[in-house]
Amino acid sequence: MAEFKVTPWDVEGMVDYDKLIKEFGTQPLTDELLEKTAVLTKSELPLYFRRRFFFSHRDYDLVLKDYEEGRGFFLYTGRGPSGPMHIGHIIPFFATKWLQEKFGVNLYVQITDDEKFLFKPNLSFEDTKRWAYENILDIIAVGFDPDKTFIFQDSEFTKIYEMAIPIAKKVTYSMAKAVFGFTEQSKIGMIFYPAIQAAPTFFEKRRCLIPAAIDQDPYWRIQRDFAESLGYYKTAALHSKFVPPLTGLEGKMSASKPETAVYLTDDPEEAGKKIWKFALTGGQPTVKEQREKGGNPEKCVVFKWLEIFFEPDDKALLERYHACKSGALLCGECKRYLIKKVQEFLKEHQKRREKAKDEIEKFKYTGELAREQWDKAIPEPLRR
Amino acid sequence: MAEFKVTPWDVEGMVDYDKLIKEFGTQPLTDELLEKTAVLTKSELPLYFRRRFFFSHRDYDLVLKDYEEGRGFFLYTGRGPSGPMHIGHIIPFFATKWLQEKFGVNLYVQITDDEKFLFKPNLSFEDTKRWAYENILDIIAVGFDPDKTFIFQDSEFTKIYEMAIPIAKKVTYSMAKAVFGFTEQSKIGMIFYPAIQAAPTFFEKRRCLIPAAIDQDPYWRIQRDFAESLGYYKTAALHSKFVPPLTGLEGKMSASKPETAVYLTDDPEEAGKKIWKFALTGGQPTVKEQREKGGNPEKCVVFKWLEIFFEPDDKALLERYHACKSGALLCGECKRYLIKKVQEFLKEHQKRREKAKDEIEKFKYTGELAREQWDKAIPEPLRR
Numbered sequence: 001m002a003e004f005k006v007t008p009w010d011v012e013g014m015v016d017y018d019k020l021i022k023e024f025g026t027q028p029l030t031d032e033l034l035e036k037t038a039v040l041t042k043s044e045l046p047l048y049f050r051r052r053f054f055f056s057h058r059d060y061d062l063v064l065k066d067y068e069e070g071r072g073f074f075l076y077t078g079r080g081p082s083g084p085m086h087i088g089h090i091i092p093f094f095a096t097k098w099l100q101e102k103f104g105v106n107l108y109v110q111i112t113d114d115e116k117f118l119f120k121p122n123l124s125f126e127d128t129k130r131w132a133y134e135n136i137l138d139i140i141a142v143g144f145d146p147d148k149t150f151i152f153q154d155s156e157f158t159k160i161y162e163m164a165i166p167i168a169k170k171v172t173y174s175m176a177k178a179v180f181g182f183t184e185q186s187k188i189g190m191i192f193y194p195a196i197q198a199a200p201t202f203f204e205k206r207r208c209l210i211p212a213a214i215d216q217d218p219y220w221r222i223q224r225d226f227a228e229s230l231g232y233y234k235t236a237a238l239h240s241k242f243v244p245p246l247t248g249l250e251g252k253m254s255a256s257k258p259e260t261a262v263y264l265t266d267d268p269e270e271a272g273k274k275i276w277k278f279a280l281t282g283g284q285p286t287v288k289e290q291r292e293k294g295g296n297p298e299k300c301v302v303f304k305w306l307e308i309f310f311e312p313d314d315k316a317l318l319e320r321y322h323a324c325k326s327g328a329l330l331c332g333e334c335k336r337y338l339i340k341k342v343q344e345f346l347k348e349h350q351k352r353r354e355k356a357k358d359e360i361e362k363f364k365y366t367g368e369l370a371r372e373q374w375d376k377a378i379p380e381p382l383r384r
Numbered sequence: 385m386a387e388f389k390v391t392p393w394d395v396e397g398m399v400d401y402d403k404l405i406k407e408f409g410t411q412p413l414t415d416e417l418l419e420k421t422a423v424l425t426k427s428e429l430p431l432y433f434r435r436r437f438f439f440s441h442r443d444y445d446l447v448l449k450d451y452e453e454g455r456g457f458f459l460y461t462g463r464g465p466s467g468p469m470h471i472g473h474i475i476p477f478f479a480t481k482w483l484q485e486k487f488g489v490n491l492y493v494q495i496t497d498d499e500k501f502l503f504k505p506n507l508s509f510e511d512t513k514r515w516a517y518e519n520i521l522d523i524i525a526v527g528f529d530p531d532k533t534f535i536f537q538d539s540e541f542t543k544i545y546e547m548a549i550p551i552a553k554k555v556t557y558s559m560a561k562a563v564f565g566f567t568e569q570s571k572i573g574m575i576f577y578p579a580i581q582a583a584p585t586f587f588e589k590r591r592c593l594i595p596a597a598i599d600q601d602p603y604w605r606i607q608r609d610f611a612e613s614l615g616y617y618k619t620a621a622l623h624s625k626f627v628p629p630l631t632g633l634e635g636k637m638s639a640s641k642p643e644t645a646v647y648l649t650d651d652p653e654e655a656g657k658k659i660w661k662f663a664l665t666g667g668q669p670t671v672k673e674q675r676e677k678g679g680n681p682e683k684c685v686v687f688k689w690l691e692i693f694f695e696p697d698d699k700a701l702l703e704r705y706h707a708c709k710s711g712a713l714l715c716g717e718c719k720r721y722l723i724k725k726v727q728e729f730l731k732e733h734q735k736r737r738e739k740a741k742d743e744i745e746k747f748k749y750t751g752e753l754a755r756e757q758w759d760k761a762i763p764e765p766l767r768r
Contacts, residue, residue: 114545118553155546158542158543158544159542160545161544162498162542165509165539168572169573171572172568172571173567173568173569173570173571173575174568176572177568183557184556185557186557187555187556188555188575188578189548189549189552189579190552191572192552192573194572195572195573365766366765366766377542379748381745381748381749381750382758382762
């Protein structure tokens with residue numbers, strides 16, 4: 001069996017997701033839970049759930065029960081602004097948007113400009129604040145409800161510090177070290193950071209649901225250890241797989257290797273060229289062989305990208321699968337199809353991203369939920 | 385020679401202050417510096433300086449130079465709100481008030497309700513916030529300029545978190561451990577705290593002067609290590625001695641032993657009884673012996689309290705000294721004199737403390753300096 005490694009700071013090799021569920025001690029996202037989701041939302045499931053891009057969870061059953069019984073829940077996710085966002089970063093936000101829309105719940109998006117500055121030796125605070133702005137535009141472009149979504153930067157919404165304090169009294173150096181691998185040379189800001197990341201799970205006295213890639217799960221284990229002792233819920237989570245890099249099915253896309261990813265701000269023409277040049281397919285070495293033996297969609301990044309995001313039509317995807325297997329479809333055609341889909345997406349996203357510049361103030365400060373949170377943060381005499 | 389120990393969390397034994405200057409590597413507060421202070425402020429020095437209650441410093445010479453050459457400086461001090469304040473806590477605030485008034489400079493007073501909650505296992509966050517309110521009243525009663533003084537609680541003025549981040553990227557766990565003695569079981573909030581305490585030294589792009597008891601000096605050594613690398617000044621400090629407990633010249637007053645201290649909120653009658661009962665004097669066992677041999681003002685807490693704070697008249701103090709040495713003065717008379725002075729002080733202080741309830745908003749939020757700091761902390765769209 002292929003070796004693989006998944007930690008919050010590293011994903012290597014071909015990931016065995018069933019094994020990951022056992023290793024991390026999470027639960028598989030069952031047919032039953034997905035059916036219940038469809039029933040409660042009176043909606044068809046989007047491809048992220050239908051196709052098991054989200055495949056594992058913690059306490060999602062309890063989230064649905066809370067919703068069913070009127071206690072409700074809220075969503076929390078985040079982004080570490082250390083560079084531009086790519087396709088792999090944005091897909092979980094689309095799944096989150098679906099959840100917000102269908103369940104009608106609040107969403108908190110933490111932009112951890114403090115974390116990225118602290119953990120990246122070569123980034124200045126100015127850098128991460130600048131990336132925060134850029135990344136927020138991409139997030140807004142997904143189309144969240146501006147009155148039910150609060151996007152906050154840790155360096156600005158510093159009320160988060162006060163909320164982190166009781167958490168930081170529950171977590172010892174030894175506990176944090178076990179999860180994050182700190183050493184004597186770790187900076188004291190890094191050591192404190194887990195408290196800042198856990199704080200938003202207490203923004204409401206309801207259960208918190210975090211949709212995120214499974215590598216983020218260890219961060220929440222500490223929260224689940226002490227949450228109840230502070231009178232709150234253990235946070236729930238929905239875990240996604242990774243979007244594979246263009247260059248192969250192993251690992252995840254990396255900001256330091258531009259050929260592995262399509263960035264949301266890439267020029268569509270250039271993105272097309274990049275896919276054409278770097279995308280790994282499951283095809284045979286020659287057209288002749290392909291016609292005879294057929295391709296391997298299971299080993300094909302192009303097919304994976306279509307499956308995960310770019311081909312929402314199940315019937316079309318299945319036809320493509322069989323056409324590939326039978327040798328009727330050649331890799332060039334398939335790549336061109338993906339390129340068209342990616343370019344359409346980028347054009348549309350970039351248009352919405354431009355519009356987001358006018359909406360940023362609402363999501364960060366003046367929307368209903370944002371205003372409510374800031375009102376709690378600013379002392380009364382200064383609000384007059 | 386008597387053993388003694390001075391760390392930020394413990395003072396034991398009879399302190400040898402000259403030895404402390406050598407051990408801590410600070411500078412003695414020389415006649416020359418005090419004369420320069422008098423000249424620059426065009427004022428007579430108050431007893432705290434005249435009588436060397438402040439006895440040591442770091443870079444106070446540079447502070448005076450900055451002032452002289454028009455660059456100015458600012459003052460920073462603080463209070464950890466874990467209980468009521470006593471005489472020993474308030475005296476450095478009087479010295480600070482003198483410095484503010486005479487140099488006309490800004491003062492920042494940090495109320496560390498986060499620190500006390502994090503470091504005291506038995507205090508709740510609500511407890512330290514409540515003590516913050518009580519302590520702030522005592523501090524305001526000292527008579528600071530409400531437009532040049534910003535009193536802020538860490539749990540409220542959380543902008544401090546953002547300012548602490550670049551500091552927290554400079555300090556490793558190992559550095560913090562060396563100063564604070566952290567262990568594997570230390571809470572991650574405690575480990576981060578040194579960054580929060582250092583942040584106010586960067587509130588202005590001028591040199592910061594911290595008047596505080598010498599046991600606080602180690603906290604600032606870390607600041608002095610990295611300040612210049614962040615483009616700021618190493619902080620300067622003026623170090624005071626400790627006000628001895630009523631019960632003897634060793635150690636310092638302790639909140640856990642009420643007989644050692646006079647609290648600012650003590651009923652003046654009760655305070656008088658406490659002094660009468662517990663104050664250690666340098667007297668002889670009998671009146672007869674006292675008349676023959678004379679007393680020991682050097683070993684007398686009553687005399688020390690008069691010297692440090694309650695007898696500002698140098699001539700009167702000297703006469704008292706000689707009267708004691710000669711046997712003319714008995715301990716009872718001296719105690720009664722101190723009691724009268726303490727009671728007068730308490731009555732006056734408690735009156736001003738009552739008035740402080742109407743001024744608290746100005747010092748915390750709406751005074752000129754407070755407003756300026758909050759304006760930096762609240763994002764523009766929320767200030768409209």
